[in-house]
Amino acid sequence: MTAPPTAAALRPLARWLNLLRHFVVRDIQQRYLGSLWGGLWALLQPLLLFGIYAVVFVQILKVRLPATAGGDFVPFLVASLWPWTAFAEALNRSSNAIPEHASLLAKVAMPRAVLVVAPVTASFALHGIGFAAVIAAAALLGREWHLAGIPAAVALFVLLYGFALGLSCALAALQVFVRDLQHVLAQVITLWFFLTPVFFTREMVPPALGRVLDLNPVTVYIEGIRGALVMGQQPGIATFGIALATTALAALVGAFVFRRLSRHFEDFL
Amino acid sequence: MSDVLVRLEHVSKSFPRVARRRDRMRALWRLLAGRVPADPAVVLDDISLEVRRGESLGIIGENGAGKSTLLKVLTGVLAPTSGVVRVAGTTAALLELGAGFHPEFTGRENVQMAGTLMGFTPAQLREKLDDILAFADIGRYVDEPVKHYSSGMVVRLGFALVAARRPDLLITDEVLAVGDEAFQRKCVRWIEDYLGGGGTLMLVSHSMYHVQKLCRRAAWVHQGRLRALGAADEVTQAYLAHQEARVAADGQAAQNARAGTEFQVRSLALAGLADRIPAVIESGDTLAIAAEVRSRDGREPVLAVGLARADGSALHGVTSQMDGARGRAAGDGNYAFRFEYPALPLQPGSYLVRVHAMDPEGLRLFDTMECPFTVRGTTREWGALKLGHRWPDGGDA
Structure with a gap:
């Protein structure tokens, strides 16, 4: 009662963060519940995927990278595959978060956004750690990264997280009303993967596809992170400006849609 | 203290009718545009009431009158379509104990999760965890997944959490069939203690006897509207008279049918x-x-x-x-x-x-x-019949 007003104002935020922490931990626990190797899968899964791509592109297709991209395919793929995996998984796991927790929402009053923010945060936390581990392991094996690019790469990774948050909030809210979204999302994400320069560069594709890459909001984050870590290109003002604007726009749209719809989730679940 | 704990002002709740697929899309567009869905089904209609701290309110009404929806609006699970809901304190419901539990996690983990949902800070939770587990008294099962629990154990854990929370407002219904008899007595003792300590109770009940016994005031919800609000005796009697009139009308029809x-x-x-x-x-x-x-x-x-x-x-x-x-x-x-x-x-x-x-x-x-x-009457014997009995070797019977 006599707590200073700032403390009273902080209490809902503290409760929100406390809840988020719990749901993130639970989300991670739930993924690996009953699996023998537990959290190790967070690292192994993208590593396996990475191995497949490396074999397909380097051994079978014999993809040659332009010299501007560093020439070596392995670090090139590492720097883009982990951020993409975090992003794609965040979208996949959060889009159905509200119907998944329908029974909880029907009985317990809680801030609903936590349910969406938690799986996105868990995906970026797990794959962020995996990303750092893979880069560190490669460095130990003698691979030279551009260490000066790390702050910029981290900043862009965080901005990508913000973009995923905004997009997920909008998708998760719409999903409550139009369940069809869930069925097409996996295909859309696969298509999105091929339209994002994860395993190729702009120079390797026809110019028509280049324009698609410009329209693809994820391109700027992936290219920026890879450029900073692999090619030693510090992302310029333009890159950060576009990334920041994209994240802000997604966050605004996500917040608007979620706010408008979340009051009525219960009526449609 | 007689400050207002709960205040509902002109609260209405309506559900959109979304039986057809087209309706979902239309409702979605209307909501995104900031309007209310068209042609809603009204469940609560302009309800205003206040509950002061330390006061007990009984909520009565027929099935489907809107009592459960009223409680959901009150606890914040449902947002009212219009009107204002203010609750100046913590609430806990004894209606769906263990509702937030996840079957794959252990009792201990679920207590931590549900406790966080109830608004415990991590420090409070650490402090109370032992009390909660002791109150629930489910032994080694605390570290087993909840899916292996009997329904009684889930409820015990849920009640223990509510007891530890000591909410400003307690919402419950008459059926406090919690676990075995020993645990039921524990719960009843806790509720008596809670009420004695100035707790506020909201009781949803079909038993007029319970409402009269436990509540000073009562609210009668009829077809989504507040039909009566006032002293428990008066409201319950008005409700019973209404019920009786309805039964009599049914009875008259049946009697006419039997007249031959x-x-x-x-x-x-x-x-x-x-x-x-x-x-x-x-x-x-x-x-x-x-x-x-x-x-x-x-x-x-x-x-x-x-x-x-x-x-x-x-x-x-x-x-x-x-x-x-x-x-x-x-x-x-x-x-x-x-x-x-x-x-x-x-x-x-x-x-x-x-x-x-x-x-x-x-x-x-x-x-x-x-x-x-x-x-x-008051008795400690059980069963239907009061039979004469004695203990030949001594005893008061």
């Missing part, structure tokens, strides 16, 4: 108790019954009288013919019977008086009428 039978029970009354429904009698008092049977062809009927438990299982039965008793001719083929159970040997509880109209030979049964009544 040869022997018809015209009326049944528990003498001297007619002013209350259900009738209440003290254990050990005399139960006086008056019934009237109409005989179509004027032959003198036989009356069968019996007692049954509220579930319909018979306790006793006798006919006027067995005892050589007769009804008093009241003209127009009507026969009035009076019957008494002196020193009614029933334990407190709910019972039925049942009478049947039979032919003069006492063989064929033509018509039946029932009247519920409640036996009041």
Whole structure:
């Protein structure tokens, strides 16, 4: 009662963060519940995927990278595959978060956004750690990264997280009303993967596809992170400006849609 | 302290009708545009009420009247379509104990999760965890996944959490069937202690007896509207009168349908108790019954009288013919019977008086009428019957 007003104002935020922490931990626990190797899968899964791509592109297709991209395919793929995996998984796991927790929402009053923010945060936390581990392991094996690019790469990774948050909030809210979204999302994400320069560069594709890459909001984050870590290109003002604007726009749209719809989730679940 | 704990101002809640696919899309567009869905089904309509700290409010009403929706709006699970809900404190409901539990996680993990949902800070939770687990008393099961729990254990854990929370407002219904009898006593003790300590209770109940006993005020919700709000006695009586009128209307229709039978029970009354429904009698008092049977062809009927438990299982039965008793001719083929159970040997509880109209030979049964009544009293014995008993080697019985 006599707590200073700032403390009273902080209490809902503290409760929100406390809840988020719990749901993130639970989300991670739930993924690996009953699996023998537990959290190790967070690292192994993208590593396996990475191995497949490396074999397909380097051994079978014999993809040659332009010299501007560093020439070596392995670090090139590492720097883009982990951020993409975090992003794609965040979208996949959060889009159905509200119907998944329908029974909880029907009985317990809680801030609903936590349910969406938690799986996105868990995906970026797990794959962020995996990303750092893979880069560190490669460095130990003698691979030279551009260490000066790390702050910029981290900043862009965080901005990508913000973009995923905004997009997920909008998708998760719409999903409550139009369940069809869930069925097409996996295909859309696969298509999105091929339209994002994860395993190729702009120079390797026809110019028509280049324009698609410009329209693809994820391109700027992936290219920026890879450029900073692999090619030693510090992302310029333009890159950060576009990334920041994209994240802000997604966050605004996500917040608007979620706010408008979340009051009525219960009526449609 | 008499500050207002709960305030509802003109609260309405309506659900959109979304049976058809097209409706979902239309509702989505309207919501995104910031408007309310078209053509809603109104569940709560303009409800305003206040509950002060330390006060108990009973909520009564028929099934489907909107009581559950009112509670959901109150706890914040549902957002009202219009109006303002203010709750100045913490609430906890004893309605769906263990609702937020995840079956794959252990009891301990679920307590931490549910506790966080209830608003415990991590420090508070650490401090209370041992108390909660001790109260629930489920032994080694705390570290087993909840999917291996019996429903009783889930409820115990849920109640222990609520008890540790000590909410400003406690919402519950009459059925506190929590675990075994020892745990039920623990819960009842806790609730008494909570109320004694100035706690605020909201009781949703179909038992007028409980509402009158536990609540000072009552709210009657009827078809989504607040039909009455005031002193518990007045509101419950108004509600009962309404129910009785409805039952009487149904009964009249049934009676008309039976009018053609040869022997018809015209009326049944528990003498001297007619002013209350259900009738209440003290254990050990005399139960006086008056019934009237109409005989179509004027032959003198036989009356069968019996007692049954509220579930319909018979306790006793006798006919006027067995005892050589007769009804008093009241003209127009009507026969009035009076019957008494002196020193009614029933334990407190709910019972039925049942009478049947039979032919003069006492063989064929033509018509039946029932009247519920409640036996009041204090006893520590159980069962339906109050039987004389003694312990030959000493004892007070």
